[in-house]
Amino acid sequence: MKFRHTSATTPAEAPRPAEAASPAGAPATNASLVTTGPTSPTGPTGPTGSTGSTNGARTALLAVAALLALVLLAAVHVSQGTAGIGPHALWQAVTSWMSGRSGTGDAAPVLVASRLPRLAAGLLVGCALGAAGAALQSVSRNVLASPDTLAVNAGAYLAVVAVAAFGISLPVLSAGGTAFAGGLLAAGIVLGLSRAGTGPIRLVLAGSALALALSGLSGMLLLLRAQQTTGLFAWGNGSIAQTGMGAVEQLAPVVAAALLGLLLLGRRLDILALGDDGASVVGVSPRLTRGIAVLLSVLLAAVAVTIAGPIGFVGLCAPAIVRLVAAWAPGLARHRAFVPASALAGALVLLGADVLLRALFGAQAGAAVPTGIVTTFFGAVVLVALAYRARDAGAAGATTAFARLRGRRAFVLTLVLTSTGLVAAVVTATLLGDTPLLLGDVTNWLTGDVGQAVAFVLDTRVPRIAAALLAGAALATAGAVVQAVSRNPLAEPAILGVVGGAGVGAVLTLTLVPLASFVLVSGSALAGAALTAVLVFGLAARRGLEQNRLVLVGIGVSAGTSALVSLLIVLTDPHNGTKALVWLSGSTYGRTFPEVLPVAAALLLCLPILVTLRRTLDLIGLDADTPRLLGIRPGATRLGLLSIAVLLTATAVAAVGVVGFVGLVAPHAARALVGQRHARVLPVAALLGALLVTVADTIGRTLAAPAQLPVGLVTAVLGAPYFTWLLWRTKPTA
Known part of the structure; x- marks a missing residue:
């Protein structure tokens, strides 16, 4: 799919046919999902005048609404738990913690040791996975790309399990580096098997195949080294339960740095959406841009796995939500807005799933059931919905290499x-x-x-x-x-x-x-x-x-x-x-x-x-x-x-x-x-x-x-x- 590009038109504002994807989405191909992104309402020069102001106002309104929703979810999230502590005691404990004073009563220890770390982990992991999914979808030009479908989570999880299986105890940052290496290797294999723009089917199937193999190896280690890997099965489904703020505090700067790197790449990612030829003409190296974006995305996913285990489908759901909302606020199509919006949506999805989990099954069951089970279920629904709405043409044709006539002998x-x-x-x-x-x-x-x-x-x-x-x-x-x-x-x-x-x-x-x-x-x-x-x-x-x-x-x-x-x-x-x-x-x-x-x-x-x-x-x-x-x-x-x-x-x-x-x-x-x-x-x-x-x-x-x-x-x-x-x-x- 080629796009017209002139010096007066930014990549994010370029005119697009109706079937083309937004820069944050995936260009249409004969065998790919077609995601209709937000198009400029004013023609080739993009939004100007009152239209640009309207788009900016809409984007700001959505940002405020999302932040308010996040604050509300966080308040509900902190109030949930197995300890019967009332809102007044919790509020006193929160104000004491924020002011640096030591809290009194039963609420303070519960808040500091369990509820606030769980909330912080949900926010950090949700942001990391949402931003990682957005970047991976952009560089692969595939709306189904995510840390799950690229087997990043499975590779990072296998690396962590392998270290634990042999009795090696690593500090948080070293464990994050191990997860990063495993996730990066998996992502490289999947992206190598599924070239950018060849449609979602190859990427999803390659990722599923590799994830199944890596999960098989992880399962073998869990069974063969059961004593050394106690508790890793439940963690393997994704759990944001924490016993302190140590891991979050050490890895939060890594997430912040990776997010900043993706924001700095935003302009290049917008240009890359026009195609490799168009990007090369204006001096943007497609290979270098993709490489840096994949490295930062895998780093974000590795941090999420290190903190909470492989939480499924947040990286798929969050960008999909932003892409739907971008039809009303086209300003979100630009990557400098799309990436942080996906990070915010990821935090909303993960915290919402955790709140829903404990609301449906009770605080005790919510402590035992990994949050990743809920996100996987709802992510599966999103994947089915995307597939149902898809317009593709033809089968994958994966056996054409074997379509040969064979004799009776x-x-x-x-x-x-x-x-x-x-x-x-x-x-x-x-x-x-x-x-x-x-x-x-x-x-x-x-x-x-x-x-x-x-x-x-x-x-x-x-x-x-x-x-x-x-x-x-x-x-x-x-x-x-x-x-x-x-x-x-x-x-x-x-x-x-x-x-x-x-x-x-x-x-x-x-x-x-x-x-x-x-x-x-x-x-x-x-x-x-x-x-x-x-x-x-x-x-x-x-x-x-x-x-x-x-x-x-x-x-x-x-x-x-x-x-x-x-x-x-x-x-x-x-x-x-x-x-x-x-x-x-x-x-x-x-x-x-x-x-x-x-x-x-x-x-x-x-x-x-x-x-x-x-x-x-x-x-x-x-x-x-x-x-x-x-x-x-x-x-x-x-x-x-x-x-x-x-x-x-x-x-x-x-x-x-x-x-x-x-x-x-x-x-x-x-x-x-x-x-x-x-x-x-x-x-x-x-x-x-x-x-x-x-x-x-x-x-x-x-x-x-x-x-x-x-x-x-x-x-x-x-x-x-x-x-x-x-x-x-x-x-x-x-």
Whole structure:
């Protein structure tokens, strides 16, 4: 998108077509979200005269209103807490603290030690995340960029967890530097995979993939070094609870310096919004400007993680709010106003979420539930709303590099090799574990002539292997179906929120009915997956399921379901973070044959149906018109196929919990090996999915034996690099 630029027109005042984004937003591309920014009401010369005065008055009015709202929120925030202290006592304590006098009574210690530090942390972290999100959206020209979608939070969190896991205790500033290094590395990888201006889909998917892999590594450290990382799980959801002002006082100057740096870059960021060529013409280096802005943004996010952990989606919500308000006050479109306005909005969002949390669940629950769970949930709603309003064109096309014809010989060879590999993986999984066995032990177990010790090991190990094998096949098959129906090669059950919906259903049942039967848990998972599928595909069907909106809505719904699962577990069992982590990461531990029978039954029911509909899958995956011309009813066919995918996903989740990336990686690899025809893709994808989960489960059982790693963490670590390589291989060249 090119903009007219003359010497009499500032970048922020340049005339823009109706579909162009504001300098604070993202230029429209063929596959990007389109955000209509505020346009100048007076033509090429921008606001002048009374119009400029009106815009200035509106901006000032909004600033005053926002500050008043922040003061009101702060007053309410300070009045909330577990200690029953009245407003009068609090006011006396506040005035005494502000005047430097030592307070008396019960209010002063509570105020100084807990409530004011929590308020200060909320203000500082909210400002940091809001400003970071605004800058990242500008330099990437992508309205979905934030410390979450660029995996900055995940990278910073992993760095902090890694240090703590090895018993290293760092001072606040050193911990902030560690978080900065981890966040900067993650941001560099994601931005490298998603070039500026190529649309939100690549950035969000690259960030999601890397964040999932980094979260998997963090989860491994949390489980393997549980004693050294006590309390980091709840902190990992984002909590602004503080025990003093030390961290805030030391890091506040860092935030102030970073914000000042972004303000000084404001003019350059305005010019950069016109495009790299236009910026270079007027002497602004696009690479240098982006580099400095990214460094400052990552520094702000690292400070937020150091103080409060990775609080989700504040960096996405705050700039979105300012961008909406800027339609009424166009002066906010300039970065010297947009960045501080986003910082103020971030503080309002975070404090508002914390106030709402304690108002809804009570002061005691508010102390136990991390604030980041609330911000993640509402941020997921914002992401879904942005995706629903999006106007994009076409699928992501991430598999064009693999769209090759494969002969029958290649298919047969692939089938033989994958089958052989799966048999070898099953045999290896049977023999390896915390108690290694021999083939003779297995043979004796099959004939019933074995000792009690070996019988016990195999009686518990074999059902786990069966669960991994069947769940992997089910998730891979469901992923192949979802990709065909949506005509989006980046879609899969986990990314589309179906896995998360099944998890919510299962965890809700386990929470309300602790002794619930496996049948009830499985039914709840199926219901949750079905409801989530209806929500995601209903919202994404606005202009066709093949569009990128499907993935963006699914990612938002998936984040929301993850927040709900964490909320349910923290509210019912706040001291058992391991329980939440194991469930959210997927595990085959303790599985029995009756518990894996539903997965086997679903595969036996669905695979023959899919084989019968193999040509329909081929046609549905082509375009919107061909199936209709050949007499296929697209709506009913999609509904039936998605129902099959939901059934397979729900039974797999009920059996092994939440396992990601299998439904994405296995179909991609299958197409790379055997081509696009579903008669060949389906069996190979099922075998590869079973192989991936079986190998991941074996690694999880043996790598740190006798400790065990959830299978979902291992699949994330194994699958995310493949997905990242896939995005790199299909990276646009222009």
